[in-house]
Amino acid sequence: MRIGNLNLEKNVLCAPLAGFSNRPFRVLAIKAGAAMTFTEMISSEGIIRLQSKTLAMMEFKKDEQPIGIQLFGANPESMEKAAEITAKNFKPDLIDINLGCPVKKVVRKNGGAAILKDLKLTEQIIKATINGAGEIPVTIKIRTGWNDQSPVFLDVGRIAEDAGVSAITLHARSKVKGFSGQAHWESIRELKKSVSIPVIGNGDIKTPEDAMRMLNETGCDAIMIGRAVMNNPFIFKDINSFLESGKLPEPPTxxxxxxxxxxxxxxxxxxxxxxxxxxxxxxxxxxxxxxxxxxxxxxxxxxxxxxxxxxxxxxxxxxxxxxx
Ligand SMILES: Cc1cc2nc3c(=O)[nH]c(=O)nc-3n(C[C@H](O)[C@H](O)[C@H](O)COP(=O)(O)O)c2cc1C
Missing domain, CATH: 1.10.1200 (Non-ribosomal Peptide Synthetase Peptidyl Carrier Protein; Chain A)
Incomplete structure (x- = not known):
C-alpha cells in the first residue's frame, strides 16, 4: 500500500497508544510483522518549546520503521512549526495528526477530538501541518465525530483529501462513546466509498478473523490494531498469516x-x-x-x-x- 511517497509492504498497522508506544513496543511490533508503527501523540506546543521530554519521545531507530510521529494541538501555527521541526530533525516516514483523542487533558485545550467540532479549524490544522511537513506525507487519525448525532467523518474526509492528506485512519466511534459499545464499521465503509486516498480502518479488531472481516466488510485499504497488541505482539504474525493464507500459524510455545x-x-x-x-x-x-x-x-x-x-x-x- 502507498501512503504518499511511502510504500508499505503490508497493511496491518500498529496503533499509537499513549503510555505503550515506546521503542521496545515498536521494535516488537515490527519484528512480529506490523506494517508500520507510530509514536504516541506528541504535543506540538512541547515540540516548539523544544522541551527535552517531548523531544525524547520522538526519537526512533531503523528497527522501529516505518514509523509515523503523531502530533496533537489546537493551534495551526504551532502545528506548522512542530511539523517543520519534526520533519527536519527526526525525519519520520510520515507525520500523523491526532484528531480523535478523547482524553480530558487534550480536549480541554481543544486538541484531539475537540477539533472535530470545528471543521474550519480542522482544515486550518491540516493545511498548516502539511505546510510544515514539506516532503513528508501527512495522515490524520479521526473518530466519527464529537457525538453520534453529528458525525463529521465524511466532511473531514473531503477536507483532508482536498488539502493533500495522504491517508485517513478512522476509529469508528464518536468521541463521547469513548471506548464503549461496538465500533461502527459501517462508517469506515462509507468513508472508503467517499474518498480516493487510502482509508485505514480501526476499532475493535481483536482476532485475525476480525481483521479479515473488517477488510472484507468495509473495503478499507489497511487496518490498525490498538489494544489487542498490548498483551500480544504476536497478533501481527497471526493476522498476516490469516490474511495471506486463511490459516493461523502454530500458537507461540x-x-x-x-x-x-x-x-x-x-x-x-x-x-x-x-x-x-x-x-x-x-x-x-x-x-x-x-x-x-x-x-x-x-x-x-x-x-x-x-x-x-x-x-x-x-x-x-x-x-x-x-x-x-
Ligand atoms: C491506552 C491507550 C492509549 C491511546 N493513545 C492514543 C494516542 O496516543 N494517539 C491516538 O491516535 N490514539 C490513541 N489511542 C487510540 C488507539 O490508537 C485506537 O484508535 C483505539 O484503541 C481503537 O483501536 P482498538 O480497538 O484496536 O484498540 C489510545 C488507546 C488506548 C487504549
Whole structure:
C-alpha cells in the first residue's frame, strides 16, 4: 500500500497508544510483522518549546520503521512549526495528526477530538501541518465525530483529501462513546466509498478473523490494531498469516513467550534503565505468561523482578521442572 511517497509492504498497522508506544513496543511490533508503527501523540506546543521530554519521545531507530510521529494541538501555527521541526530533525516516514483523542487533558485545550467540532479549524490544522511537513506525507487519525448525532467523518474526509492528506485512519466511534459499545464499521465503509486516498480502518479488531472481516466488510485499504497488541505482539504474525493464507500459524510455545519476555525486558532496560525499565516490564511479564501451566506460582515471582537475571532465573527454574 502507498501512503504518499511511502510504500508499505503490508497493511496491518500498529496503533499509537499513549503510555505503550515506546521503542521496545515498536521494535516488537515490527519484528512480529506490523506494517508500520507510530509514536504516541506528541504535543506540538512541547515540540516548539523544544522541551527535552517531548523531544525524547520522538526519537526512533531503523528497527522501529516505518514509523509515523503523531502530533496533537489546537493551534495551526504551532502545528506548522512542530511539523517543520519534526520533519527536519527526526525525519519520520510520515507525520500523523491526532484528531480523535478523547482524553480530558487534550480536549480541554481543544486538541484531539475537540477539533472535530470545528471543521474550519480542522482544515486550518491540516493545511498548516502539511505546510510544515514539506516532503513528508501527512495522515490524520479521526473518530466519527464529537457525538453520534453529528458525525463529521465524511466532511473531514473531503477536507483532508482536498488539502493533500495522504491517508485517513478512522476509529469508528464518536468521541463521547469513548471506548464503549461496538465500533461502527459501517462508517469506515462509507468513508472508503467517499474518498480516493487510502482509508485505514480501526476499532475493535481483536482476532485475525476480525481483521479479515473488517477488510472484507468495509473495503478499507489497511487496518490498525490498538489494544489487542498490548498483551500480544504476536497478533501481527497471526493476522498476516490469516490474511495471506486463511490459516493461523502454530500458537507461540512457552519457550517463544519466554524469549519474547527476555527480549522485551532487555529493550526496556536499554531504553529506560534497569530500575524503571523492569518496573514497567512487570505487567508485560504477567501478560505474556497467561495460560502457562502453574501460572499462579509464576505470577507473584515475576511481578517482583528487580534485575534482568531475576527473569532468566525464574524462567530457568520454571522450565527446569517446577512448572506445576
Ligand atoms: C491506552 C491507550 C492509549 C491511546 N493513545 C492514543 C494516542 O496516543 N494517539 C491516538 O491516535 N490514539 C490513541 N489511542 C487510540 C488507539 O490508537 C485506537 O484508535 C483505539 O484503541 C481503537 O483501536 P482498538 O480497538 O484496536 O484498540 C489510545 C488507546 C488506548 C487504549
Amino acid at each position: 512457552i519457550e517463544e513467550k519466554i524469549d519474547l519476555s527476555l527480549t522485551h525486558a532487555k529493550l526496556m532496560i536499554e531504553e529506560f534503565g534497569p530500575e524503571r525499565g523492569l518496573k514497567m516490564m512487570r505487567r508485560y511479564l504477567t501478560w505474556y505468561i497467561k495460560g502457562f501451566p502453574g501460572v499462579s506460582k509464576l505470577r507473584p515471582l515475576l511481578s517482583k523482578v528487580e534485575t534482568y537475571d531475576d527473569i532468566g532465573n525464574i524462567f530457568d527454574d520454571y522450565l527446569g521442572g517446577t512448572k506445576t
